[in-house]
Amino acid sequence: MAVHVLTVLAYKEGDRVTSACLAESVNTNPVIIRRLLLALQRAKLVETRKGADSGSRLSCSPARINLAQVYRAVEESEPFPSPAKKPNAACPVGNCIRDTLNAVFASAELALERDLEKTTLAGLLEKVKNSCQHAKGR
Amino acid sequence: MAVHVLTVLAYKEGDRVTSACLAESVNTNPVIIRRLLLALQRAKLVETRKGADSGSRLSCSPARINLAQVYRAVEESEPFPSPAKKPNAACPVGNCIRDTLNAVFASAELALERDLEKTTLAGLLEKVKNSCQHAKGR
DNA sequence: GACAGGTGTAACAAGCAATGTTACAAAGGA
């Protein structure tokens, strides 16, 4: 969803867009969008102004934003949630597997982010526009 | 959790282990384990026998099982769940972004699996054993 | 300075998926 919002912002290049407008596009509630925007603000991906004539816009060119940044901004929790429940201490495996797995998963997540880095917001917008043309053509 | 179970099975190399025993190790319910084992059976990673003297064991050497296989066996759903709610058709972005994003995510997931492939169950078990030694030494 | 439109934020309801629990039929060796 975060990607959706950012793509819309890229589409409106530079113009400020209100959360109500974005919500309509994603078909959801303005509050959801605002919560999302807070995370994106923290990651310095968008800038938002309050008061009259307010709204959000990208804080830099869409060519300089890649999906890995978006992923990190939004996904503050692990993609592999540890069960939070302590494993059985009597089990010889249970005690130590947690740390080992964390290392493996961290590496896997890094690989995932490296792949996401290859896609910029500008590139994504281009592809979306193209596939829209195709859809209309049919 | 699936990895935890498989690691225990690798640890008991070849011996059949009951779901009750595995459940105790993971600190959960036997039924949860059995549900998990069904998925692992479908992926041909474990074999289970019913009746007396029953239980599960790895269907091949732990050196020939990597975490990508486990991931695929367990994670039948997408790691990036599409919102299922249709986006607003009036939005120029909403209509076409879905397909484009799916392609990007598929690529990212592939990268993730490629990284997981590098870790075999045997290698994982080795690391767990080592870190256990360390923990005991302290 | 008052007003209007929008954001930040809290509190709570609703939906959904994962997990836990109980119960029971079926398999299969002793």
Next chain:
DNA sequence: TCCTTTGTAACATTGCTTGTTACACCTGTC
């Protein structure tokens, strides 16, 4: 036949994400 364990269904519980309402606060416009 008996006993242990699996496969499976049905339902409760839990936690998380999303949705909803409400309200204080900010800030350009008049």
